[in-house]
Every structure is written in structure tokens, then in C-alpha cells.
Amino acid sequence: MEWETVIGLEIHAQLKTRSKIFSGASTAYGAEPNTQACTVDLGLPGVLPVLNKEVVRMATKFGLAIGAEVARKSVFARKNYFYPDLPKGYQISQFELPVVKAGTLTITLDDGETKVIGVTRAHLEEDAGKSLHEDFHGMTGIDLNRAGTPLLEIVSEPDMRSAREAVAYMRKIHSLVQYLDICDGNMQEGSFRCDANVSVRPKGQEAFGTRTEIKNINSFRFVERAINYEVQRQIDLIEDGGEVVQETRLYDPDRNETRSMRSKEEANDYRYFPDPDLLPLVIEPEFIEQVKKEMPELPDEKKARFESEHGLSSYDANVLIASRATADYFEAVVAELGGEAKLVANWMNGELAARLNRDAIEIEQAPVSADAFAGLLRRIVDNTISGKIAKEVFDAMWNGEGSADEIIDSRGLKQITDSGAIEAIIDNVIANNPSQVEQYRGGQAKLLGYFVGQVMKATQGKANPAQVNQILKQKLDS
Amino acid sequence: MLMSLDAEQVARIAYLARLQIDSEAIPDYARNLSAILDFVEQMNAVDTSGIEPMAHPQDVSQRLRDDVVTESNQRDLFQQIAPATENGLYLVPKVIE
Incomplete structure (x- = not known):
């Protein structure tokens, strides 16, 4: 039987505020345990939460970016459950009336195809603390620094039909929240994480199959793997005559499998009710108008501009706008070079991307700055070095050996553009390869590449390739 | 309609x-809780269509605070009342999920 996968994602984006959602404690990452947990975060008796204005502004920005209605009135509710890293015994969240209503997002797949994904809602809530299960004499350690950190939970419609679509959607949200400057997107630190709701159904069937929820996936790679594993597990189960049980599952990246965490029967009944400590949140139209004026250029707008202003292909533009940092890097290099957008795009999407990938780092951590990168490309543009030599120089720059000009100088890589010198080398190559010359003249035009190779070898790749080609042809064809 | 919890x-x-409860007390709890639910059920008889639900008894909205860090580290003070701490962490009976 042919199966269809149905996926919906719940993404938690940690909002980039200085203080917590309901208290004046700091949200800075990596502090000593419990040094940023105040009376409100600890849930001590007699304290009252007061909502952070910046959190409201950030949620509004997100709502505007996905074309959603920002609720004039939304309500905070208590989600009740017991866990030691949740001192109050409830999490303050939003339930029936979220701050951001339905919107949409367009994703672009690898083959350039686009698809519109529905966003059901986005609501504000507080994060819990952290439990450390290492052995403290048979006890669990609790760090409440993270308790009360503001989160925006973004819930999608079950609109995705493959793990690849889910990853494309997650990447798009990841890029969007960074463009909006409302989340740092740092997945290692848990600032951006996702739960995936996954089910399968026979192709053509309208009713959804029973879904499972995979919790707390914190990388793009794991989302794809976890979903693919879970889809296959469900199909195998049904084809063997079994039934999918609605449950929460955990993804184990080391074993690449999902494991049952708790079934629906054991699941919490959260007993949501409006939090009496907090009044309804009212967002006035004037506030929304003001936020509208502060909106930055969004990825889709930037892509259109890169295509029209810089003449980039849709593919190149799409890769470059994927993160705000990448787009900024590109624009900085182009500004420094005064143009050459196509060359910059090729080098960024090729050589630069390959090195980032190899070292598993983001462009923000690249050892070669936009300025330094422009310095390298400038030497290709002015014919000081060939593209091939430039790769060698780039490697050296990546290893911290200096600027492009310093490396070209110290290694003597300056391109040979003196046509007299090139001619002499070519004459030598022709004289040393009489049989190849004969074959070439006999009609084997492909051998031109062989001669180019010999000349490059003789000059350690420093001869200007265009000149070599031209002079070689002249001499061989005469 | 009478609500009856088993x-x-x-x-x-x-x-x-x-909550830890004695098993012999369960019938009492069942009767009392059912009575509360019955009372709530009575209110369901009132026609509330067209009435906007209230999230709060007062018709006022949430005051907002500026995003400023106002709290300093008072860990030592707070941990004085904790039954067990170590390396700045609160210690609780082992939880495994």
C-alpha cells in the first residue's frame, strides 16, 4: 500500500529579552545555577507576575510577519502539572485566546518548488527550569535560572507531507525569528526547539491516522531523522496488523530511534484555567501600527530584492537569505567589492558553504570576515590570481595565515599575465609532447585540456587560464 | 443531569x-465531588449565548513592565529555606521520566 505522511510542528522559540516574561530576573545564558531565579521564578508565596512589554512587542512582530491577526485581547492560563523544575505546580501559558491567530508561511523545497504551510496560532508562555539527573547522592539537582524565560510557541497546521517539508518549514521559522530579531536561534543552548506530531494514512484517505508526538528535538538533522524513523515505525506497525497508539515519544539521536515516553492514558490532564494573577492582555491598534513601522526587511522581500537588484538566480538568492547573518555577509562583501554579486554568490554558496559545513559552524563563527573575503575576491576580479589559486589562498586564510594579499605575497602566488612568459612555457610544452600535438592536429580537440594542464603544472597553476587557452589555441591551430 | 464520579x-x-487519600475515604470524596459537579451543572441551565466569557472579574487589562533586569542574585538567602542544596542546585528526590 502507498502511505502518506502527515506532520504538524510545535516550535518553541525563546524570546530574546533581557529580563524574564513575568519577573525582572536576567535571562542571560550560562550563569551559575539559581543565581538568576528570583522570588517570582521560584514561585514563593505572595508574589505576582507582571508581563514584560518587550515580549508583547516580539509576539506582535511575529504575528505581522506571518500575516496573522494579532489578538486585541488574549488571556494567560495556568497549565497544571507537577515536576520539580516547575516550582509553582503550573506553567503560565495561553490556551483558548492566544496572542497570535492563524497565519501562513511559504516554504521553498530543494527542487525550487514552493508550498504554503498554515500556522494555527502562536502563544506566549514561560519556560521551566532544568533538572540535572547526574548523581547527587541519589537525588536530582534543580537549576531554576531558565524558569520564567519567555517562549513563543508556534503551532503549525498538519500541512507537511514529508520530513523534508518539515525541515524546510522549521528552517523558515528559524530564519524568520532571527530576521525579526526576536530569538537568537541557538539550538545548542535550546533557544529554538521543536515537537513533531506525526501520523500516516493510506494515500487518498481523507481522515488522519492516529498521531504520535515526538518531543524536544533540537537540530534540523534530528528532526528529519526522527520523523523518518517514526513514519517507518508506524507503517511497519500497521502493515503487520498492529495499531498506532496515541502517545508521546522521545527521539534518541545516538540510536536513531524513537521510544515511548508516556501513553495517552498516563498523560497529564492539564486542567487549564485563566490565571487569576494576570489580567487579560489588550493590544491596541496603535501599538500594532507602531510595531509595523519597526519591521525589518523579511526573507521573502530580501530574496526578491537580491534577484532584481543583484541579478541573482532564484536558487542563489534563496540560499543566501536562509539566515540573516548570511544575507548580511553577502551584502557586506558586495558593498566592499562594489558589485560582482554573481561571483560573491558563487563563492559563498560553493567554497564558503563547503568549509562551514565541513567544520560544522555557522557563518557568524567563520574565521574569514566579510571584509577579508572581499579582499580575496578582489584579487580574482583584478586577475592577480585565478579561481583555482584563490581556493588555496582561501584555505590559508581559513587557517588564520593572514589576509589574501599577505598570503599571495608570501607564497608567490601572483598570477603570470606576462604573455611573453606564458608563450615561452607553452612552446616548451609543445616541444616536449610531439605525439599529443600530432593527435590534436589530427582532430582530437579534447586534448587541448591536456596541454592546459601541462602549462598549469609547469607554472604551479599561476598562469592566467584565459591567456593560456588563447595562446595555446593560436600555436596549436597554426 | 446528575454527575456521578466513580x-x-x-x-x-x-x-x-x-494527593494521597485513604481508599476507604473514596466513596465520601466521590459523593462530595459529585455534588459540586451537580451544582456547576445547574449553572449550565442558564442561557449564556452571546455573552463574552470573562477571564477576570474586573474589566481592566494587564499592565506591562519595561524589559529591565531589576533582580539581583539572592541565591544564598533563598536557599536557606531549602531542605537540601549542593553546588547552588536545589536537591529533590530523584525524578526519572
Whole structure:
């Protein structure tokens, strides 16, 4: 039987505020345990939460970016459950009336195809603390620094039909929240994480199959793997005559499998009710108008501009706008070079991307700055070095050996553009390869590449390739 | 309509609220809780269509604070009342999920 996968994602984006959602404690990452947990975060008796204005502004920005209605009135509710890293015994969240209503997002797949994904809602809530299960004499350690950190939970419609679509959607949200400057997107630190709701159904069937929820996936790679594993597990189960049980599952990246965490029967009944400590949140139209004026250029707008202003292909533009940092890097290099957008795009999407990938780092951590990168490309543009030599120089720059000009100088890589010198080398190559010359003249035009190779070898790749080609042809064809 | 909770539902409610109750007390709890639900059920008879639900008894909205860090580290003070701490962490009986 042919199966269809149905996926919906719940993404938690940690909002980039200085203080917590309901208290004046700091949200800075990596502090000593419990040094940023105040009376409100600890849930001590007699304290009252007061909502952070910046959190409201950030949620509004997100709502505007996905074309959603920002609720004039939304309500905070208590989600009740017991866990030691949740001192109050409830999490303050939003339930029936979220701050951001339905919107949409367009994703672009690898083959350039686009698809519109529905966003059901986005609501504000507080994060819990952290439990450390290492052995403290048979006890669990609790760090409440993270308790009360503001989160925006973004819930999608079950609109995705493959793990690849889910990853494309997650990447798009990841890029969007960074463009909006409302989340740092740092997945290692848990600032951006996702739960995936996954089910399968026979192709053509309208009713959804029973879904499972995979919790707390914190990388793009794991989302794809976890979903693919879970889809296959469900199909195998049904084809063997079994039934999918609605449950929460955990993804184990080391074993690449999902494991049952708790079934629906054991699941919490959260007993949501409006939090009496907090009044309804009212967002006035004037506030929304003001936020509208502060909106930055969004990825889709930037892509259109890169295509029209810089003449980039849709593919190149799409890769470059994927993160705000990448787009900024590109624009900085182009500004420094005064143009050459196509060359910059090729080098960024090729050589630069390959090195980032190899070292598993983001462009923000690249050892070669936009300025330094422009310095390298400038030497290709002015014919000081060939593209091939430039790769060698780039490697050296990546290893911290200096600027492009310093490396070209110290290694003597300056391109040979003196046509007299090139001619002499070519004459030598022709004289040393009489049989190849004969074959070439006999009609084997492909051998031109062989001669180019010999000349490059003789000059350690420093001869200007265009000149070599031209002079070689002249001499061989005469 | 009379709401009537059975013993199993009472045990589940107690579990979710982390309340330890004696099994012989369950019939009493079931009767009392059912009476409360019946009372709520009576209110359902009132026609509330067209009335906007209230999230709060007062018709006022949430005051907002500026995003400023106002709290300093008072860990030592707070941890004085904690039964067990180590390396700045609060210690609780082992939880494994």
C-alpha cells in the first residue's frame, strides 16, 4: 500500500529579552545555577507576575510577519502539572485566546518548488527550569535560572507531507525569528526547539491516522531523522496488523530511534484555567501600527530584492537569505567589492558553504570576515590570481595565515599575465609532447585540456587560464 | 443531569493533584465531588449565548513592565529555606521520566 505522511510542528522559540516574561530576573545564558531565579521564578508565596512589554512587542512582530491577526485581547492560563523544575505546580501559558491567530508561511523545497504551510496560532508562555539527573547522592539537582524565560510557541497546521517539508518549514521559522530579531536561534543552548506530531494514512484517505508526538528535538538533522524513523515505525506497525497508539515519544539521536515516553492514558490532564494573577492582555491598534513601522526587511522581500537588484538566480538568492547573518555577509562583501554579486554568490554558496559545513559552524563563527573575503575576491576580479589559486589562498586564510594579499605575497602566488612568459612555457610544452600535438592536429580537440594542464603544472597553476587557452589555441591551430 | 464520579475517577483526580487519600475515604470524596459537579451543572441551565466569557472579574487589562533586569542574585538567602542544596542546585528526590 502507498502511505502518506502527515506532520504538524510545535516550535518553541525563546524570546530574546533581557529580563524574564513575568519577573525582572536576567535571562542571560550560562550563569551559575539559581543565581538568576528570583522570588517570582521560584514561585514563593505572595508574589505576582507582571508581563514584560518587550515580549508583547516580539509576539506582535511575529504575528505581522506571518500575516496573522494579532489578538486585541488574549488571556494567560495556568497549565497544571507537577515536576520539580516547575516550582509553582503550573506553567503560565495561553490556551483558548492566544496572542497570535492563524497565519501562513511559504516554504521553498530543494527542487525550487514552493508550498504554503498554515500556522494555527502562536502563544506566549514561560519556560521551566532544568533538572540535572547526574548523581547527587541519589537525588536530582534543580537549576531554576531558565524558569520564567519567555517562549513563543508556534503551532503549525498538519500541512507537511514529508520530513523534508518539515525541515524546510522549521528552517523558515528559524530564519524568520532571527530576521525579526526576536530569538537568537541557538539550538545548542535550546533557544529554538521543536515537537513533531506525526501520523500516516493510506494515500487518498481523507481522515488522519492516529498521531504520535515526538518531543524536544533540537537540530534540523534530528528532526528529519526522527520523523523518518517514526513514519517507518508506524507503517511497519500497521502493515503487520498492529495499531498506532496515541502517545508521546522521545527521539534518541545516538540510536536513531524513537521510544515511548508516556501513553495517552498516563498523560497529564492539564486542567487549564485563566490565571487569576494576570489580567487579560489588550493590544491596541496603535501599538500594532507602531510595531509595523519597526519591521525589518523579511526573507521573502530580501530574496526578491537580491534577484532584481543583484541579478541573482532564484536558487542563489534563496540560499543566501536562509539566515540573516548570511544575507548580511553577502551584502557586506558586495558593498566592499562594489558589485560582482554573481561571483560573491558563487563563492559563498560553493567554497564558503563547503568549509562551514565541513567544520560544522555557522557563518557568524567563520574565521574569514566579510571584509577579508572581499579582499580575496578582489584579487580574482583584478586577475592577480585565478579561481583555482584563490581556493588555496582561501584555505590559508581559513587557517588564520593572514589576509589574501599577505598570503599571495608570501607564497608567490601572483598570477603570470606576462604573455611573453606564458608563450615561452607553452612552446616548451609543445616541444616536449610531439605525439599529443600530432593527435590534436589530427582532430582530437579534447586534448587541448591536456596541454592546459601541462602549462598549469609547469607554472604551479599561476598562469592566467584565459591567456593560456588563447595562446595555446593560436600555436596549436597554426 | 446528575454527575456521578466513580472510585476510579476519584483516584485519578487525586493522583493528578498528587494527593494521597485513604481508599476507604473514596466513596465520601466521590459523593462530595459529585455534588459540586451537580451544582456547576445547574449553572449550565442558564442561557449564556452571546455573552463574552470573562477571564477576570474586573474589566481592566494587564499592565506591562519595561524589559529591565531589576533582580539581583539572592541565591544564598533563598536557599536557606531549602531542605537540601549542593553546588547552588536545589536537591529533590530523584525524578526519572
